[in-house]
Amino acid sequence: MIRIDSVTKRYPDGTVAVDRLSLDIPDRAITVLVGPSGCGKTTTLRMINRMVELSEGTISIDGKDTRQEPVNTLRRSMGYVIQNAGLFQHRTIIDNIATVPRLLGWSKDKARARARELMERVGLDASLAKRYPYQLSGGQQQRVGVARALASDPPVLLMDEPFSAVDPVVRKGLQDELLRIQGELGKTIVFVTHDIDEAVKLGTMVAVLRTGGKLAQFAPPAELLSDPADAFVEDFLGADRGIRRLSFFSAAGLDLLTAPIVAVDATAEQIARATTGTPYVLVTGLDGKPLGWSPPEELTAGSVDTARLLPYGRPFVAGEDSLRAALDCAVLSPTGWAVAVDGEGRATGVISQTAIGEAIRGAHEAGAGASGASESKALR
Numbered sequence: 001m002i003r004i005d006s007v008t009k010r011y012p013d014g015t016v017a018v019d020r021l022s023l024d025i026p027d028r029a030i031t032v033l034v035g036p037s038g039c040g041k042t043t044t045l046r047m048i049n050r051m052v053e054l055s056e057g058t059i060s061i062d063g064k065d066t067r068q069e070p071v072n073t074l075r076r077s078m079g080y081v082i083q084n085a086g087l088f089q090h091r092t093i094i095d096n097i098a099t100v101p102r103l104l105g106w107s108k109d110k111a112r113a114r115a116r117e118l119m120e121r122v123g124l125d126a127s128l129a130k131r132y133p134y135q136l137s138g139g140q141q142q143r144v145g146v147a148r149a150l151a152s153d154p155p156v157l158l159m160d161e162p163f164s165a166v167d168p169v170v171r172k173g174l175q176d177e178l179l180r181i182q183g184e185l186g187k188t189i190v191f192v193t194h195d196i197d198e199a200v201k202l203g204t205m206v207a208v209l210r211t212g213g214k215l216a217q218f219a220p221p222a223e224l225l226s227d228p229a230d231a232f233v234e235d236f237l238g239a240d241r242g243i244r245r246l247s248f249f250s251a252a253g254l255d256l257l258t259a260p261i262v263a264v265d266a267t268a269e270q271i272a273r274a275t276t277g278t279p280y281v282l283v284t285g286l287d288g289k290p291l292g293w294s295p296p297e298e299l300t301a302g303s304v305d306t307a308r309l310l311p312y313g314r315p316f317v318a319g320e321d322s323l324r325a326a327l328d329c330a331v332l333s334p335t336g337w338a339v340a341v342d343g344e345g346r347a348t349g350v351i352s353q354t355a356i357g358e359a360i361r362g363a364h365e366a367g368a369g370a371s372g373a374s375e376s377k378a379l380r
């Protein structure tokens with residue numbers, strides 16, 4: 001565990017960048033430092049690997065004060081990733097990634113073999129190995145930055161706004177990739193961002209800092225969304241905090257209706273049974289996959305006219321998705337009803353916006369306590 005104990009950083013000009021900050025950063029998890037510009041996030045991160053020396057307090061790793069360790073040994077135990085990747089422009093991708101192993105005295109072959117293995121791990125095609133950084137997209141360069149930081153297999157990874165310079169789509173891809181890699185490697189990651197959505201998505205724990213380098217709240221993301229410590233945190237989380245909190249509740253418990261579903265070749269009797277008072281019936285193909293909605297009175301037995309069906313929108317997967325995803329499906333559906341499917345895309349039930357609304361109220365009430373949600377990580 002990295003323990004930040006009552007740490008203050010006063011720069012020579014008198015600026016107090018961090019003010020008596022205490023945080024216990026758990027092992028093998030992602031801890032995110034988030035807050036407005038200038039609140040001391042980067043300073044805190046750099047005090048961990050002593051690129052910035054603290055003024056007061058202590059930072060210890062597994063009980064050992066970081067100042068008692070030679071600074072090079074300390075930094076070798078920590079990968080460091082920054083915005084724009086900070087790659088060596090005159091070195092090929094493979095040699096960028098092999099930098100630290102080479103510094104540690106590995107042979108060129110062994111270091112390059114390790115670099116190739118890491119390229120695959122971070123999702124970079126092997127054909128990019130001989131290119132130079134300027135020949136890569138921003139997102140690819142960030143991946144190289146992550147691979148380089150992982151090269152010597154350090155237990156700790158410090159990441160300073162690593163995905164800020166890329167567009168939202170690439171950024172989402174990099175975030176998903178980081179979560180996947182973390183699932184495999186289980187590093188202790190300290191991640192700086194000013195983006196609260198990124199913090200909620202990636203963080204096992206999130207530390208919200210306020211200007212002046214003071215800790216406003218340190219909590220798992222679900223707790224942050226359910227119980228913000230004060231008006232500053234609430235404001236920082238944004239107006240749609242309630243909606244975002246729904247990402248932490250699973251859609252698995254929703255009361256799905258199966259009666260108003262018929263196949264294209266449904267008999268008159270099956271159609272009659274499907275007409276259960278719902279305003280629409282969902283028609284599926286013979287493979288069980290949804291095709292669209294129809295008012296029950298327009299269904300013709302034996303062969304439904306699929307050209308007349310209303311689109312069913314985007315379905316949700318009940319076992320995997322969140323209440324937020326289910327609500328989104330219902331809101332976007334032309335009928336106001338959401339379609340649930342299984343992993344193979346076959347319809348498993350339908351549910352109205354109203355019924356989802358009731359489930360949401362129930363979930364909020366049941367989870368009104370400390371952490372307030374059924375999942376510790378956000379679902380889709």
Ligand SMILES: Nc1ncnc2c1ncn2[C@@H]1O[C@H](COP(=O)(O)OP(=O)(O)OP(=O)(O)O)[C@@H](O)[C@H]1O
Binds near residue numbers: 015016035037040
């Ligand atoms: N070398 C320095 N000398 C004096 N003040 C500094 C120095 N480095 C940073 N600061 C100040 O310390 C405060 C915290 O800076 P820091 O870079 O840690 O914030 P940050 O939260 O990472 O900001 P951003 O999100 O904008 O990167 C700011 O007021 C900044 O101006």
